[in-house]
Amino acid sequence: MLEPAPLTGTWHATDKETSGVHRLELARSHDEVVVRTFGDADGQPYDWGEVRATVYGDSPTATTAMAFSALYDFGFMTVLLAAYGKQGILVLDTFATFKDDSGRGDYFSREFFHR
Numbered sequence: 001m002l003e004p005a006p007l008t009g010t011w012h013a014t015d016k017e018t019s020g021v022h023r024l025e026l027a028r029s030h031d032e033v034v035v036r037t038f039g040d041a042d043g044q045p046y047d048w049g050e051v052r053a054t055v056y057g058d059s060p061t062a063t064t065a066m067a068f069s070a071l072y073d074f075g076f077m078t079v080l081l082a083a084y085g086k087q088g089i090l091v092l093d094t095f096a097t098f099k100d101d102s103g104r105g106d107y108f109s110r111e112f113f114h115r
Contacts, residue, residue, distance in 0.1 A: 002055050002065040004033045007083075011090045011113035020094060020109050024083075026053065026068070035070045037081065048072055048079075056084075076100040089114060 004026070011024040022045045023038040035053045038045040051072060055065035067084035080095040090113040097106045 001031060001033075002057050003063055004028055004055050004065045004068075006085055007033070007055065007065055007068055007090075009115055011115060014089075014112045014114055018111060020111055021081075021092060024081075024090070024092070024113060033065070033068065035068065035081070037070075037072065053081075076102075083113075 008026045008028060011026070013020075013022050019040045021037055021039050025036040025038075027034055027036075033053045033055050034050050036050040037048040039048055040046065049072075051070050053068040053070040056067040056069075057064060058066050066086075067082075069083075070081045072079040072081070077096055077098045077100070080097075081092060082095070083090050083092040085091075092111045092113060094109045094111070095106070096108075098104045
């Protein structure tokens with residue numbers, strides 16, 4: 001497994017008024033990495049729970065992780081998180097796909113985080 005230390009810890013959204021993800025907590029758990037995500041629920045953080053994250057290096061010979069992805073399945077929608085760290089900032093792309101018959105359009109967002 002790639003060394004996840006550059007990604008682990010608590011990351012806070014730089015935009016305090018975000019309607020998306022407020023906070024990410026990444027940790028090593030045995031031989032995997034997990035992420036706990038806190039989204040927005042009427043202006044308050046909402047705990048999405050903890051899921052397994054896949055970590056990525058910047059080359060096939062890398063030993064340190066610099067990016068991760070994780071998938072949340074809420075039944076009516078899935079949310080794919082894809083993030084990478086650069087110069088002390090975590091850049092998070094979020095892809096939401098609706099699985100219900102609500103007629104809502106799938107969407108993408110980008111947010112920035114700091115420790």
